[in-house]
Amino acid sequence: MFKQPTHEQALALAAIFQACHLVDRLANTGQVPLAEIKHCMDSLLNQNPTSLENIYGSPENLKLGVDAMTTLLDDPVNSDSFAASTLGYVLTVLSIERQLNKRPAMLESISAGIDKANRQAEHFTSVHDNLFANLASVYQQSVSTLRQRIQVKGNAIYLQQPNVAERIRCLLFSAVRSAFLWRQLGGKRYHLVIYRKAIIKALKG
Secondary structure (H helix, E strand, C coil): CCCCCCHHHHHHHHHHHHHHHHHHHHHHHCCCCHHHHHHHHHHHHCCCCCCHHHHHCCHHHHHHHHHHHHHHHHCCCCCCCCCCHHHHHHHHHHHHHHHHHCCHHHHHHHHHHHHHHHHHHHHCCCCCHHHHHHHHHHHHHCHHHCCCCCCCCCCHHHHCCHHHHHHHHHHHHHHHHHHHHHHHCCCCHHHHHHCHHHHHHHCCC
């Protein structure tokens, strides 16, 4: 029997949309405020959360993701402010999470890499260039080796810049991390197929 999506599931899904939308903006403009990236990085680095609030902080931190998800699920064809490619990234991230979930050794390696990044963050910040570089390397050595990969489309001028590519990989990493949480909370792919309106409604609690 199909179950309606919950508020917690909707918030975790909004976090995936937020990270994926930032990926799309970076790929096409080469710029995203560090403050917006920081929300995603902080959630990625938090491996032992005590609550959703502990992971994502204030609901305002997910506003971009909520807006993107509401727009793209409600009317993906006519969405102007959020590129439809964001929805494509989200669906691929959910598929990649399922692949990763079947690879415990890879998950252990990823966890070790994030632990190392956490120690770095104590000396720098969660949006320091060194942190981006190291986490992007962990992503390349793990997620990028899976059969299914996320093909990011954008302006080649920006995609070829190392600092932009590293931030994109870190944001995708954050999206995958939120996909794990979404599944742990009971999120299912059929929610995106038959419960789009219900997901938007669930955001309001």
